[in-house]
Amino acid sequence: MAENRGWDEFDAGAILFTFNEKVDNIATTLAEDRPYSSSSSFTASVGDWRIEKPIFNKDYCIDCQFCWIYCPDVSIIARDKKMIGIDFDHCKGCGICVEVCPTNPKSLLMFGEHLDDDECLASWPEKDEKEV
Amino acid sequence: MSEIKKIKNLKEFSTSADRFEGANLLCPGCAHSIIVREVLNATNDDLVIGASTGCLEVCTAVYPYTSWDASWIHIGFENGSTAVAGAEAMYKALKSKGRLPQPDRTPKFVTFAGDGATYDIGFQWISGCFERGHDMMYVCLDNEVYANTGGQRSSSTPVGSSTTTAPAGRVSYGEKKEKKDMIAIMAAHGSPYVAQVAPNKWKDMVKKIQHGFQVEGPVFINAISPCTTEWKFAPEDTMMITDLSTDSLVFPLYEIIDGHELNITYRPKNVIPVVDYLGAQGRFKHLFKPENKHILDGWQTRVDRNWELLQRREEARV
Ligand code: SF4
Numbered sequence: 006m007a008e009n010r011g012w013d014e015f016d017a018g019a020i021l022f023t024f025n026e027k028v029d030n031i032a033t034t035l036a037e038d039r040p041y042s043s044s045s046s047f048t049a050s051v052g053d054w055r056i057e058k059p060i061f062n063k064d065y066c067i068d069c070q071f072c073w074i075y076c077p078d079v080s081i082i083a084r085d086k087k088m089i090g091i092d093f094d095h096c097k098g099c100g101i102c103v104e105v106c107p108t109n110p111k112s113l114l115m116f117g118e119h120l121d122d123d124e125c126l127a128s129w130p131e132k133d134e135k136e137v
Numbered sequence: 138m139s140e141i142k143k144i145k146n147l148k149e150f151s152t153s154a155d156r157f158e159g160a161n162l163l164c165p166g167c168a169h170s171i172i173v174r175e176v177l178n179a180t181n182d183d184l185v186i187g188a189s190t191g192c193l194e195v196c197t198a199v200y201p202y203t204s205w206d207a208s209w210i211h212i213g214f215e216n217g218s219t220a221v222a223g224a225e226a227m228y229k230a231l232k233s234k235g236r237l238p239q240p241d242r243t244p245k246f247v248t249f250a251g252d253g254a255t256y257d258i259g260f261q262w263i264s265g266c267f268e269r270g271h272d273m274m275y276v277c278l279d280n281e282v283y284a285n286t287g288g289q290r291s292s293s294t295p296v297g298s299s300t301t302t303a304p305a306g307r308v309s310y311g312e313k314k315e316k317k318d319m320i321a322i323m324a325a326h327g328s329p330y331v332a333q334v335a336p337n338k339w340k341d342m343v344k345k346i347q348h349g350f351q352v353e354g355p356v357f358i359n360a361i362s363p364c365t366t367e368w369k370f371a372p373e374d375t376m377m378i379t380d381l382s383t384d385s386l387v388f389p390l391y392e393i394i395d396g397h398e399l400n401i402t403y404r405p406k407n408v409i410p411v412v413d414y415l416g417a418q419g420r421f422k423h424l425f426k427p428e429n430k431h432i433l434d435g436w437q438t439r440v441d442r443n444w445e446l447l448q449r450r451e452e453a454r455v
């Protein structure tokens with residue numbers, strides 16, 4: 006049975022703490038070193054929103070970081086100025102990273118969510134001569 | 138004064154540790170979070186952030202989650218500005234009394250709000266903050282519509298756009314009023330810095346945000362934020378639409394210092410016709426019917442006139 010409470014008996018507002026302990030310099034602490042609490046959406050996932058997923062082929066990547074800056078969902082993992090992969094817990098499959106990737110062939114392409122990553126990489130297109 | 142974060146190029150920028158998290162509930166391809174990331178990553182200083190009701194607010198603080206790694210507050214639709222102004226006033230008071238727990242830190246006070254909260258509902262509150270001269274930055278995420286509540290027109294909605302409260306159909310071509318010139322209004326408050334930015338031009342954005350954080354007083358930033366849902370384009374095209382908006386000069390990038398010194402900060406090498414921008418979005422589809430040709434012509438005339446005006450003002454320095 007839910008407890009019945011009057012309109013004036015609820016807590017006013019809500020406070021959520023992002024971290025479990027004090028972080029002194031958040032702006033210079035990378036995600037892997039942060040003590041995220043279960044209130045941070047970092048600990049949640051929107052992976053099931055995707056119908057298609059971006060696959061990263063590092064053979065063609067020039068580390069330009071266009072995908073990093075334009076990914077709306079903080080899902081391109083860049084460390085030490087290198088693009089190292091995709092965070093599939095937070096990627097919504099929008100496809101922006103693929104559109105902005107400047108290499109030929111692209112270093113990122115969208116594939117069906119259900120497909121096997123290795124098979125996707127094996128089916129990577131050749132350089133498009135028309136585009137040069 | 139605080140140290141300015143060094144961001145020479147995109148590689149260096151990509152070493153930033155984001156203070157905005159994924160698994161928020163913004164639509165796939167939403168430009169809001171691209172803008173927020175560019176703004177927050179422009180500084181390493183502590184941040185005190187407020188948000189007015191709008192897409193960004195409802196999607197990044199869905200109980201029991203928050204997507205913010207900084208002090209963040211939401212109160213109402215109208216008062217994202219005054220909430221942050223209040224925090225800033227308290228900070229100043231504690232500082233003058235010597236009661237700051239960490240006096241060496243130089244926090245920045247930022248409000249994010251959509252165009253509904255900025256151009257309409259929060260207008261009086263923003264005006265008050267700017268008149269009182271709080272040391273804060275107000276960033277309007279301008280997607281030209283009330284996207285959070287189902288696509289109603291706001292006073293930022295441009296002519297000819299089809300919205301749920303100004304729909305295009307047999308008797309109407311959609312919105313009939315011109316977009317409010319909020320940048321001119323905020324410059325007229327004598328603000329030390331107002332600027333228009335776009336997420337595709339990240340370098341220009343970072344430069345302006347860093348300048349805004351350095352000056353003392355209320356700073357107004359208008360950021361174009363293409364909305365995949367209400368502007369009706371595919372999520373992967375967000376950056377392409379942004380490019381069209383800046384390169385057609387529908388969204389010229391400029392700044393106004395101390396209410397009078399206007400500088401254009403981006404001059405496209407190839408200016409593209411306004412119809413290319415309009416034609417890429419479903420909200421303007423009906424304008425391409427023969428009976429609406431005059432609306433399309435009017436668009437180009439208006440954009441040309443505005444560009445001319447900006448250039449004259451840049452020269453005149455008045
Ligand atoms: S598909 Fe979208 S959300 Fe996923 S990594 Fe690419 S840009 Fe980010």
Ligand code: SF4
Pocket residue numbers: 065066067068069070071072073088102105106107108112113
């Ligand atoms: S946009 Fe393409 S080339 Fe550039 S860093 Fe990303 S994957 Fe690599």
